Every structure is written in C-alpha cells, then in structure tokens.
Amino acid sequence: MEKPLRSFLFAPASDLRKVDKALSLDADAVILDLEDAVAVSEKVRARSLVLDVLGRMNREGIYVRVNGVNTRWIVGDLMAVVGGRPAGIMLPKAEDAEEVRRVDWLIGQLEREYGLPAGEMELIPLVETARGVMNAYEVATSCPRVKRLAFGAVDYTLDIGISLTGQGTEIFYARSHLVVASRAAGIEGPIDTVYPNIKDEEGLAEECRLVRSLGFAGKLVIHPAQLGPVNEIFSPTPREIDYAAKVAQAFAQAEAEGIAAVQLEGKFIDYPVAAWARRTLAIARALGLAGEKGSEEQRV
Known part of the structure; x- marks a missing residue:
C-alpha cells in the first residue's frame, strides 16, 4: 500500500522562501499554487519558478495548482509545468467531466512530447461550486488520472450565497456528497477544505475529527502549524x-x-x-x- 496522503500544504508559487519552507516540512504533499495565491501580474513569472523548484527538489508529493479551465492561463500553466514531472495537477473550479477530460488530454499530449510515462501524473479536481458538487460522481469517473477529489468550501459558500461558519452545517451536504461520489467511483476518500482560522488549533482538530468520521482521507492546509493536528487525526490511533x-x-x-x-x-x-x-x-x-x-x- 502506498503511503496515504493526509495533509496537502499550499505554498504560493511566486514566493520561493515560502515554497522552500513548505518543502522542508512534514506535509504529505505540497501544492505549489499558481492560482489564488499569485497576483495576475506574477502568474507568468511564477511558472518558471515552479519549474525551477521541480528541477532542484528531490521530494515526493509535489503538486501544482494551475489556473482554471476557463482562464487564459490554463494552457500556458500546463505547458510550463508538466515537463517538470510534478506528482500531480490540482484543477480548481472543476465542474464537469468534460472539462477534466480536456485537461487530461492536454497532459497526455505533453507527456508524449516530453517522453514521460503515459498517465503517471495525477489530476485532482478541486470541487468549489454547486455545479461541481452536483457533478461530483461524473468528475470522479472522468479519467483514470483522478484518484481523489478535493473540496473548496470558501468558494462553494460564495457560489451558493451564504457565509462559511464554524459549525459547518452549511457545507455538510456538499461534504457528504463528495464522500459518496468518491466511494461510488472507486477512488480514494476526498480531501477536505482548508481551515481558515490558523490560530484555532482546537477548532481545526474538531473539524478534522468530524470530516474523518464522514469519510474524508485528509485536509488541505494553509499554515505549517496545522500540519501536526491534520497528520495525527487522519492517522490510525x-x-x-x-x-x-x-x-x-x-x-x-x-x-x-x-x-x-x-x-x-x-x-x-x-x-x-x-x-x-x-x-x-x-x-x-x-x-x-x-x-x-x-x-x-x-x-x-
């Protein structure tokens, strides 16, 4: 059995100091972020920084979050980073199977161009909208690269016009739906959304225990201090x-x-x-x- 991935730590691709710090920590996976964490004016430059990191770091579990399918950066992002052989690509705002298959096709073309093993690169759809939640099973079964889904609650609650609270009742359906869709698709349990309050360790631990009991396999992380609780709670006691x-x-x-x-x-x-x-x-x-x-x- 491969080592389970419990913690996915985001690092802004445009900030090498934060990237190097993230890669030195005990995260199961590090996501170099080309999307929300990078200003529009820095997006193109950040691609070369990602490629440099992939070329010099001998570390497993480096993923890249590219920009969404409907943005002008998606093709350039993939062309720039696939040759660096990241462990996988995280696709934000994943809403339907056809979008995921288009990205899968392009990654496959680039794998052939760069002489990489076909299909080795994982693709993680990040479900962040009502449409994405409703289509979660189709997204999960869209192509063999999809081994797990991830959930983005901040954008999801924005999409449905409500506020994200500490209780989580407003995202309970979405979470449960992603778990069921993942199980029905025969893939790994999904990765839960970030916990935005980085100073509330007790609240983070409580949320981790809740989503683990629902069937989630891990959690997206935005601060190094969150790694310990996440890794511990998503491991067998x-x-x-x-x-x-x-x-x-x-x-x-x-x-x-x-x-x-x-x-x-x-x-x-x-x-x-x-x-x-x-x-x-x-x-x-x-x-x-x-x-x-x-x-x-x-x-x-």
Whole structure:
C-alpha cells in the first residue's frame, strides 16, 4: 500500500522562501499554487519558478495548482509545468467531466512530447461550486488520472450565497456528497477544505475529527502549524491499531476453523469488520505506525 496522503500544504508559487519552507516540512504533499495565491501580474513569472523548484527538489508529493479551465492561463500553466514531472495537477473550479477530460488530454499530449510515462501524473479536481458538487460522481469517473477529489468550501459558500461558519452545517451536504461520489467511483476518500482560522488549533482538530468520521482521507492546509493536528487525526490511533490487530488475529483463527463470525471483547466480528481491520493495519504500516502489530495483517 502506498503511503496515504493526509495533509496537502499550499505554498504560493511566486514566493520561493515560502515554497522552500513548505518543502522542508512534514506535509504529505505540497501544492505549489499558481492560482489564488499569485497576483495576475506574477502568474507568468511564477511558472518558471515552479519549474525551477521541480528541477532542484528531490521530494515526493509535489503538486501544482494551475489556473482554471476557463482562464487564459490554463494552457500556458500546463505547458510550463508538466515537463517538470510534478506528482500531480490540482484543477480548481472543476465542474464537469468534460472539462477534466480536456485537461487530461492536454497532459497526455505533453507527456508524449516530453517522453514521460503515459498517465503517471495525477489530476485532482478541486470541487468549489454547486455545479461541481452536483457533478461530483461524473468528475470522479472522468479519467483514470483522478484518484481523489478535493473540496473548496470558501468558494462553494460564495457560489451558493451564504457565509462559511464554524459549525459547518452549511457545507455538510456538499461534504457528504463528495464522500459518496468518491466511494461510488472507486477512488480514494476526498480531501477536505482548508481551515481558515490558523490560530484555532482546537477548532481545526474538531473539524478534522468530524470530516474523518464522514469519510474524508485528509485536509488541505494553509499554515505549517496545522500540519501536526491534520497528520495525527487522519492517522490510525494506537488504540485503533491495537484493536485492528486483535480483530485480524481473531478472525484469521476463526476462518481457519471454518467460522465466518466471532465475538471479540463483546463485539460481533464478521467480514466487513475484518476488512476494516486489514485496511487500518495497512494504513498504519504504510505510515510506519503499526510496528509488530501490523504483521497480523499478513495472517488474515
């Protein structure tokens, strides 16, 4: 299993100091931002800075957020950065499958031109509008490059004419819809929106726990101080790992005896619970958290 991506840290592509800082931190992925974080007058110059960073940094998980399909910069952005072989491209304001397929086609043409392996570059649609939410399944299944969706709540609430609050009730439907669309499409759980209050660590942690319980796999991050809580909460806890190892062991023994269900610590364990245990242990092993307990996975 590949290492799960829990934290996606944005860095403005036009500010090399912030970019270098972001790349030195414990973010699972860093997004070099050519869109909202870059002034119009700096957008063209920022492309060359991105290419320079991609050329000199030996780090996995570098993504580039290009400008939207309906902007004048999208083609130039892709032509400039695809040759640098980022891990993936984040596409803002993704609203329908055809838009995503057009970007997929252009990336494919550039991969061929630069002699890169076909299809290796990921494409992350950032869903930020009501139309994007309604079309989330079609976007998620638009092309094989799409391994996960991301959610942008700030633009989404602006689009539907409401304010973003700390309670999150106004974006509960959108979040849940993206989780269901991702599961139906057979891709990874989506990546949640940024938490704008960078000084509210308790609020960030609470929101991370909420969206993890909904089915999100990680979170977009706008400040280095947010990385610790995000990485921790989107990882299996020691208690979850310990229980998953017990489940795996108990169920393996039951299967060996021809039994498809067993009780463990007063709880009913069957195939779906065993599948949860296997996945939990696989994630823990990929993150280097399982230790010896992760070896139980091999017995299931």
